Amino acid sequence: MSDRGGADAPFLEMVGIAKHYGGVHALQDVDFACRRHSIHAVLGENGAGKSTLIKIAAGVVRPDAGTMRLAGEEVRFATPPEAMRQGIVCVFQELSLVPDLSVADNIFITQPPGKWGFIDRRRQRRRAEALLARVGCEDIDPLERARNLPLSRRQLVELATALARDPKVLILDEATSALTARDVDAVFRILRELRDEGLAILYISHRMTEIEAIADTCSVFRNGRHIETFPQADRSRDEIVHMMIGREISQVYPPKPAAATNGTPSLEIENLTWQDRLRDISLTAAPGEIVGLGGLDGQGQRELLLALFGALRGVRGTVRIDGRRARIGSPAQAKSTRNGIAMIPEDRKTEGLMLPMSVRENLTIAGLSKMMRHVVIDPRREGARVDELVERLNIRVGNVRDAVASLSGGNQQKVVIAKWLVTEARILLLMDPTRGIDVGTKQELYGLMRQLADEGATILFYTSDYDELVGMCDRVFILYQGAVQHVFAGAEISERNIVRASLNLSLEDVSEDAAG
Amino acid sequence: MSGLLLHLRQNYGAVLAITIFVILFVVFLSLHPRGPSVYVMTTASNTGAALAFVAMGQTLPVLTGGLDLSIGSILALCNALASEVVNGSPERVALGVVLVLLTGLACGLINGIVVVYGRIQPIIATLASGAVYTGLALLIRPIPGGEIDDVLSEAMTYETFGVIPTSLLLIVAVVLLIWVPFKNSVLGRGVYAAGSSEVAAYMSGVRVDRSKLAAYSLAGLFAAIGGLFLGFQTFSGDALIGVPYTLNSIAAVVIGGTSLYGGIGGVIGSIFGAYILRTINGVMFFAGAPPLAQPLFEGIILLGAVALAALRVVRIRNRLEVMD
Numbered sequence: 001m002s003d004r005g006g007a008d009a010p011f012l013e014m015v016g017i018a019k020h021y022g023g024v025h026a027l028q029d030v031d032f033a034c035r036r037h038s039i040h041a042v043l044g045e046n047g048a049g050k051s052t053l054i055k056i057a058a059g060v061v062r063p064d065a066g067t068m069r070l071a072g073e074e075v076r077f078a079t080p081p082e083a084m085r086q087g088i089v090c091v092f093q094e095l096s097l098v099p100d101l102s103v104a105d106n107i108f109i110t111q112p113p114g115k116w117g118f119i120d121r122r123r124q125r126r127r128a129e130a131l132l133a134r135v136g137c138e139d140i141d142p143l144e145r146a147r148n149l150p151l152s153r154r155q156l157v158e159l160a161t162a163l164a165r166d167p168k169v170l171i172l173d174e175a176t177s178a179l180t181a182r183d184v185d186a187v188f189r190i191l192r193e194l195r196d197e198g199l200a201i202l203y204i205s206h207r208m209t210e211i212e213a214i215a216d217t218c219s220v221f222r223n224g225r226h227i228e229t230f231p232q233a234d235r236s237r238d239e240i241v242h243m244m245i246g247r248e249i250s251q252v253y254p255p256k257p258a259a260a261t262n263g264t265p266s267l268e269i270e271n272l273t274w275q276d277r278l279r280d281i282s283l284t285a286a287p288g289e290i291v292g293l294g295g296l297d298g299q300g301q302r303e304l305l306l307a308l309f310g311a312l313r314g315v316r317g318t319v320r321i322d323g324r325r326a327r328i329g330s331p332a333q334a335k336s337t338r339n340g341i342a343m344i345p346e347d348r349k350t351e352g353l354m355l356p357m358s359v360r361e362n363l364t365i366a367g368l369s370k371m372m373r374h375v376v377i378d379p380r381r382e383g384a385r386v387d388e389l390v391e392r393l394n395i396r397v398g399n400v401r402d403a404v405a406s407l408s409g410g411n412q413q414k415v416v417i418a419k420w421l422v423t424e425a426r427i428l429l430l431m432d433p434t435r436g437i438d439v440g441t442k443q444e445l446y447g448l449m450r451q452l453a454d455e456g457a458t459i460l461f462y463t464s465d466y467d468e469l470v471g472m473c474d475r476v477f478i479l480y481q482g483a484v485q486h487v488f489a490g491a492e493i494s495e496r497n498i499v500r501a502s503l504n505l506s507l508e509d510v511s512e513d514a515a516g
Numbered sequence: 517m518s519g520l521l522l523h524l525r526q527n528y529g530a531v532l533a534i535t536i537f538v539i540l541f542v543v544f545l546s547l548h549p550r551g552p553s554v555y556v557m558t559t560a561s562n563t564g565a566a567l568a569f570v571a572m573g574q575t576l577p578v579l580t581g582g583l584d585l586s587i588g589s590i591l592a593l594c595n596a597l598a599s600e601v602v603n604g605s606p607e608r609v610a611l612g613v614v615l616v617l618l619t620g621l622a623c624g625l626i627n628g629i630v631v632v633y634g635r636i637q638p639i640i641a642t643l644a645s646g647a648v649y650t651g652l653a654l655l656i657r658p659i660p661g662g663e664i665d666d667v668l669s670e671a672m673t674y675e676t677f678g679v680i681p682t683s684l685l686l687i688v689a690v691v692l693l694i695w696v697p698f699k700n701s702v703l704g705r706g707v708y709a710a711g712s713s714e715v716a717a718y719m720s721g722v723r724v725d726r727s728k729l730a731a732y733s734l735a736g737l738f739a740a741i742g743g744l745f746l747g748f749q750t751f752s753g754d755a756l757i758g759v760p761y762t763l764n765s766i767a768a769v770v771i772g773g774t775s776l777y778g779g780i781g782g783v784i785g786s787i788f789g790a791y792i793l794r795t796i797n798g799v800m801f802f803a804g805a806p807p808l809a810q811p812l813f814e815g816i817i818l819l820g821a822v823a824l825a826a827l828r829v830v831r832i833r834n835r836l837e838v839m840d
Contacts, residue, residue: 246693351716353716355712355713377705
């Protein structure tokens with residue numbers, strides 16, 4: 001490890017950590033260490049392994065290999081509470097407050113003050129007040145229900161909850177993503193105080209400016225590997241971005257057609273707005289085109305696709321399909337012959353498949369109207385269609401009447417895609433379709449996507465893997481906080497441009513950094 | 517794996533129920549003082565028929581991941597109504613039967629509307645609507661009595677061709693004419709899909725709402741057939757006859773291999789589940805068990821059946837999956 005031998009010994013040390021999910025290596029042979037009196041930033045693209053690393057440290061996930069030492073002693077956590085008792089405390093991106101409990105109950109949810117199993121409510125309230133004051137929320141009544149607080153305040157209550165657990169190692173995973181600039185300053189002030197008191201703080205964020213403001217040390221991860229650890233001031237932004245992207249070309253993509261963007265658009269979106277998650281999104285796409293949606297996770301890409309598929313209520317704006325104004329109130333309407341939209345949802349296991357049902361039933365569920373005899377399903381036509389799909393997509397299946405849950409992840413995803421081939425959809429909305437899938441199947445899917453586009457389909461493609469955006473897309477829209485931040489076409493589509501735009505760094509900075 | 521074996525493996529719940537039923541029935545016949553005869557078979561078939569219909573009805577909401585606690589009340593309402601309208605001239609009898617069946621269908625539809633569009637938990641919605649249906653039944657028939665056409669009743673509770681219990685034929689007819697087409701329709705496939713994963717079904721463009729409405733409506737229709745058949749057995753109506761049917765129908769569904777989580781199972785298993793429950797009663801009667809102990813044994817058997825169904829949960833590795 002490059003950072004051994006500092007002023008004091010590493011406090012939390014992880015050696016040779018590996019973790020894989022199915023065929024996907026989330027972490028490979030990772031050595032990592034952080035010290036007390038230090039704020040340590042962990043950087044990397046989506047899927048680089050940051051989340052898995054902290055989940056292992058916090059006892060949420062057990063590593064396949066490797067050892068962990070805390071203050072020099074080997075530790076092994078089976079559950080989050082075990083890690084917590086040793087002083088490793090997390091503040092996660094997803095809020096974990098129980099909405100209908102009071103703020104004070106939430107703060108002391110795991111270790112309320114009191115005796116013999118009874119909670120001393122008065123003491124709990126006093127201590128909650130003190131902790132709230134500590135995180136700059138003197139104005140919050142500890143007896144207020146958590147659900148009545150605005151999002152940014154809830155995030156600060158999360159921090160207070162973490163402090164109540166008396167942390168030695170405090171992990172913040174995108175914990176500032178819901179905060180306003182003023183709140184972020186308050187959090188930074190607290191973090192610096194905690195650091196000076198001797199805590200080891202792991203700070204995960206996509207916001208480069210924040211990392212420059214707060215971090216003492218940075219570690220960069222890529223593809224499940226620890227790339228480098230260095231003092232924050234030692235590297236420029238551009239060097240860090242470069243380190244996050246790397247130089248490996250891991251996938252092979254089908255060739256893009258010379259110019260696909262001249263056709264009349266089949267999908268026209270104007271000023272699409274939904275709550276505060278989508279802001280005035282306008283976008284067009286033509287048949288044969290693969291349009292990428294990029295950006296960090298959770299910038300409105302998912303909501304955009306769900307809105308187009310009719311799964312969201314209260315969407316404002318106009319959607320035209322083949323020049324006609326489309327009314328899409330539900331997925332059932334979206335898939336109608338008139339609209340011809342299909343969606344591969346984000347979560348295969350809950351949104352894409354009915355796991356207990358057979359492969360056959362999953363394959364035909366969206367297109368049953370095409371295989372009817374009078375009012376009942378014609379089993380012969382259904383069977384023939386299923387055989388055809390299994391062969392076309394090369395789905396490896398023992399018996400099509402087996403539960404779809406028995407297939408591997410890649411083959412399950414093929415089933416999700418295949419069911420939309422039955423409806424002959426002309427507009428495909430793909431929500432991270434290659435997540436958690438082995439490389440071989442990924443390549444098959446890339447080929448299929450290009451083939452469908454060549455046959456005249458219009459494809460909107462969200463992926464958290466920037467490499468795929470570069471490799472697959474004819475144009476890329478980068479979303480940031482629900483709005484289109486940037487559109488790249490042709491040769492502009494580079495991983496560097498995408499990462500820059502995703503992090504909301506102006507593109508001019510790139511050339512300045514490169515010059516400097 | 518051959519087609520038959522695969523089919524057996526995928527319907528192991530129903531196969532298990534059929535096996536248990538056959539064993540129990542053999543024990544029952546051996547204990548019965550008159551042994552196997554046309555009379556004994558017809559009586560056995562009639563005794564379980566009403567519960568079998570109600571259990572078939574209960575299967576559908578359960579397949580969607582819901583439950584119908586009003587099903588016994590619908591049975592009683594239809595039974596009470598039948599004692600008013602299923603009598604007189606043959607035309608009036610026919611009209612009365614249609615009216616009773618439509619009433620059951622309407623009750624089920626109302627349940628479906630409350631569950632689907634009211635977005636109310638099925639248990640709460642049908643608990644409330646069940647009270648309403650019981651109230652209506654009491655208005656129609658405050659005290660047990662009334663009259664049901666005896667020609668039709670005897671035709672339905674004796675044998676066809678002298679050997680086959682007519683009630684058995686009725687069950688087979690309902691399965692073939694209602695259940696099989698429904699199961700193979702888009703609506704029926706949607707019922708299974710909604711129970712397997714409502715989100716995935718919705719995201720596949722399945723009209724989940726319509727499937728659920730159909731499931732609850734058919735449950736009402738099956739309950740009406742059950743109520744009508746009870747009337748054929750007693751020639752009269754009783755507004756409070758439905759109470760034990762709700763719980764027993766759920767028990768029959770579970771014993772028949774349908775998952776209370778939805779998505780897995782079917783009415784065939786439920787029919788055998790119903791006959792298992794009734795045969796147990798018969799076995800205990802002829803084995804000389806004291807009548808007052810019967811609810812105790814029934815309860816123990818129910819607990820056992822529900823525990824068997826819950827074994828599925830034990831196999832789940834991720835404990836978060838059970839907590840939804």
